[in-house]
Amino acid sequence: MQVAACLRCPNVARNRCKYNYFRYLRTIGLSTRSRVVLAKSIVDSRLSAVKIIKCKTQVEKNRVWQTNDLVRIWRSLLSPALQSLQRAFCHAGRLYMFSEFIAGGELSSLHEKFRRFPNHVARFYAAEVAQALGSLHEQDIVYRNMHPDNIMLSSQGHVKLVGFGFAKVLRDTDSTRTICGCHDYLAPEVLISEGTTMASDWWSWGVLIYFMLAGTNPFHEAALDKHGNVIEPLLYQNILRCEVNFPHWLGDQAASLIRALLVRDPASRLGGKTGRDALPLIMAHPWFSDVLWETLRDTKAPYIPPADDTDKNGGSLNKYDESDDEQENEDDER
Numbered sequence: 001m002q003v004a005a006c007l008r009c010p011n012v013a014r015n016r017c018k019y020n021y022f023r024y025l026r027t028i029g030l031s032t033r034s035r036v037v038l039a040k041s042i043v044d045s046r047l048s049a050v051k052i053i054k055c056k057t058q059v060e061k062n063r064v065w066q067t068n069d070l071v072r073i074w075r076s077l078l079s080p081a082l083q084s085l086q087r088a089f090c091h092a093g094r095l096y097m098f099s100e101f102i103a104g105g106e107l108s109s110l111h112e113k114f115r116r117f118p119n120h121v122a123r124f125y126a127a128e129v130a131q132a133l134g135s136l137h138e139q140d141i142v143y144r145n146m147h148p149d150n151i152m153l154s155s156q157g158h159v160k161l162v163g164f165g166f167a168k169v170l171r172d173t174d175s176t177r178t179i180c181g182c183h184d185y186l187a188p189e190v191l192i193s194e195g196t197t198m199a200s201d202w203w204s205w206g207v208l209i210y211f212m213l214a215g216t217n218p219f220h221e222a223a224l225d226k227h228g229n230v231i232e233p234l235l236y237q238n239i240l241r242c243e244v245n246f247p248h249w250l251g252d253q254a255a256s257l258i259r260a261l262l263v264r265d266p267a268s269r270l271g272g273k274t275g276r277d278a279l280p281l282i283m284a285h286p287w288f289s290d291v292l293w294e295t296l297r298d299t300k301a302p303y304i305p306p307a308d309d310t311d312k313n314g315g316s317l318n319k320y321d322e323s324d325d326e327q328e329n330e331d332d333e334r
């Protein structure tokens, strides 16, 4: 197959030499859609994370336009809170998408260690994720992929949102109906295909705040089997019923913000039906009264990842199978 032609992507360079500018060290992320590999430039030794997608699979599954969209959207991102795409090219049947290596690891790993974040820690991450979502929405992009695995930390401990595989441009009052994203974080209107908008991202953000503070998903109650696995129909029922228990130690202000977000009808949710104007309302919420929004990214983060984290991610420890086969049974569509 003609590799360069197979994705017909005007945004993808076709310079084969570029492949040889890097040494490909090891897998640092593996999902149903892609493999993420740590790479080192042979020119300046700089580390990159390379998201690799098989072109053939994209063609076979009729996802060429989605992949082109991913490159286009990813390349357009402007905020320091969003992982940026540095270069993309096709080589030997694969699309290689390079971004800066984010050394601090995933928020999910940090959360696993703490189990529950104290209020000030959860507030810091919530605020930085809100800024990241706000800047996506400002560019008319709905994220649709909230999950602590997609929230990474820089070496200074600041948030970098990754995982734009479901991001989509939505103009004005548009919505999109496909169900995608992590099931724990899906808003009711997404579940019943009533239309995803930026308001659905704010719902997911509300779930994230609850999860960071409480250590559990707000809709897991009675939806877990005896091994702790989610029973999906029960989870979805809980989401649609929208009943959430708030442990007293969550604090009144955090609970009031989460209550304003986990509202079944997007029109009554904080930020309103489209969610486009949510950020200023969120910034003004009393839970954030101590947050200096303008200088947030210059302040000291509550947790500075250890300096040897790069080694952990890129060094001898390797938790992923390096064999060639990405899982390819994924069927989420846009």
Ligand SMILES: Nc1ncnc2c1ncn2[C@@H]1O[C@H](COP(=O)(O)OP(=O)(O)OP(=O)(O)O)[C@@H](O)[C@H]1O
Pocket (backbone or CB within 6 Å): 028, 029, 030, 031, 032, 033, 034, 035, 036, 049, 051, 083, 099, 100, 101, 102, 103, 106, 145, 149, 150, 162, 163, 164, 165, 166
């Ligand atoms: N720039 C990066 N630096 C370090 N690790 C990264 C980087 N990008 C991705 N990763 C790791 O790879 C994992 C998967 O990356 P990503 O979320 O982009 O791909 P995906 O899950 O296949 O796609 P998507 O989330 O868009 O559906 C991340 O959760 C993270 O652990």
Ligand SMILES: [Mg+2]
Pocket (backbone or CB within 6 Å): 031, 149, 150, 162, 163
């Ligand atoms: Mg991801």
